[in-house]
Amino acid sequence: xxxxxxxxxxxxxxxxxxRAGVRGNxxxxxxxxxxxxxxxxxxxxxxxxxxxxxVLEIGGGTGALTDRLLNTxxxxxxxxxxxxxxxxxxxxxxTDVADGTLTVREGDALSIDLPAxxxxxxNLPYGISSEIAFHLxxxxxxxxxxxxxxxxxxxxxxxxxxxxGRLSVSAQHYADVEVVEIxxxxxxxxxxxxxxxxxxxxxxxxxxxxxxxxFFFDFVKALFTQRRKTxxxxxxxxxxxSGLDDPEAVVEAVSxxxxxxxxxxxxxxxxxxxxxxxxxxNEYGR
Numbered sequence: 001x002x003x004x005x006x007x008x009x010x011x012x013x014x015x016x017x018x019r020a021g022v023r024g025n026x027x028x029x030x031x032x033x034x035x036x037x038x039x040x041x042x043x044x045x046x047x048x049x050x051x052x053x054x055v056l057e058i059g060g061g062t063g064a065l066t067d068r069l070l071n072t073x074x075x076x077x078x079x080x081x082x083x084x085x086x087x088x089x090x091x092x093x094x095t096d097v098a099d100g101t102l103t104v105r106e107g108d109a110l111s112i113d114l115p116a117x118x119x120x121x122x123n124l125p126y127g128i129s130s131e132i133a134f135h136l137x138x139x140x141x142x143x144x145x146x147x148x149x150x151x152x153x154x155x156x157x158x159x160x161x162x163x164x165g166r167l168s169v170s171a172q173h174y175a176d177v178e179v180v181e182i183x184x185x186x187x188x189x190x191x192x193x194x195x196x197x198x199x200x201x202x203x204x205x206x207x208x209x210x211x212x213x214x215f216f217f218d219f220v221k222a223l224f225t226q227r228r229k230t231x232x233x234x235x236x237x238x239x240x241x242s243g244l245d246d247p248e249a250v251v252e253a254v255s256x257x258x259x260x261x262x263x264x265x266x267x268x269x270x271x272x273x274x275x276x277x278x279x280x281x282n283e284y285g286r
Contacts, residue, residue: 010039010071013064017189020062020088024190030082032061033123033146035187038198039064043072043121045144045180045200056117058109058132059125063089069121070096077103077115110135117141126192130167133201137174143201144180152179152197159270166224169271170217173210175201208275212282218242219278223266231269232262235281243286250285 013034017023024030033039042065046052052073060066060078062085069076070093080086086106096102105112110131117139123146124132130151136143147155150163155171156179157163171177183196210216222238229237232251239247254262257280261273269277 010036011064011067012036013039013062016062016064016067016092019092020085022062022085022088024188026190026192030061031126031188031190031192033064033183033187034189035183038181038183038187039068041181042123042144042146042198043068045198046119046121046142047202050142051118054116054118056114056120056122058120058122060089060104061085061123063092065121065123066093066102070101075101075103077105077117079105079107079109079112079114081106081108119143120145122146134170137171137201137203140174140203142203143175143199145199145201146183146196147199148192149182149195149197152199155199155201160268164267165227166221169220169224169274171201172271173206173216175203177201206271206275208272209279210275211279215243215282215286216275216278219281220266220274223274223277227266229265230262231264231266231277234266239285242281244281246285250281253280253284 013032013036017032024032054075055069055073057066057069057076057078060080066076066078066089078089080089083106086104089104090097093102097104110128119142120136121144126148129147133145154163154165154167156177157168178200179197180200181198183198185191185195219242222242223231223234225241226234226237235250236247244250251262254277
């Protein structure tokens with residue numbers, strides 16, 4: 001299928017939706033990105049040296065972003081859970097599918113086996129953005145993802161700020177996180193009730209060691225449920241969440257190492273400090 005309204009920048013998003021015969025449905029978490037300027041910018045948020053040999057897109061919709069990715073990547077795989085939209089993408093981009101440049105996978109990105117990919121660029125469905133982000137982050141690939149603004153800013157937040165929390169520590173455990181663009185509601189159709197954010201996540205190894213990653217995340221989660229409490233009381237009050245058998249032994253061990261740390265609160269601690277606490281907790285409290 002040929003897009004007679006295309007220009008050098010890419011297929012027109014309104015024309016794509018007309019040909020697909022669909023309108024977005026907020027009840028199904030469908031908000032189509034229709035602003036050409038934003039669409040053209042999003043792939044450019046990948047680092048210049050990023051490996052573009054195989055770009056993954058989750059939630060292809062009617063293909064406006066897919067089209068831009070095909071202009072910059074050697075190969076693109078799109079995962080689309082809506083059967084009618086997956087069929088439309090195969091028809092709209094039939095030439096790219098035929099020559100192997102584009103693969104369209106129908107299904108839920110959280111339940112199907114994702115292909116090996118070099119990077120991921122996606123306008124994620126809001127309702128599953130957290131699950132997808134933490135499905136992708138451990139794979140250690142550059143990511144450029146669209147989230148609700150509040151969610152994106154919480155991922156990138158620094159210790160000591162109001163937005164800093166469990167999400168910040170967890171995301172920054174895997175990557176350097178940066179909000180690179182705020183996207184207004186009128187860039188989408190239907191218009192969502194909130195602003196969105198394009199977030200760049202560049203993988204890197206943390207500058208600390210974690211013996212048990214699962215326990216580390218549980219421990220961080222536990223302490224942030226008591227973010228207004230001191231670390232001393234947080235450790236004592238959340239053993240049922242963190243899985244500690246002997247929280248008092250942990251408090252005593254931390255006190256021996258750094259008594260002042262027990263007076264602080266979760267929102268002021270950098271990820272490396274959480275890792276140090278978790279190491280002590282794992283050794284003395286389990």
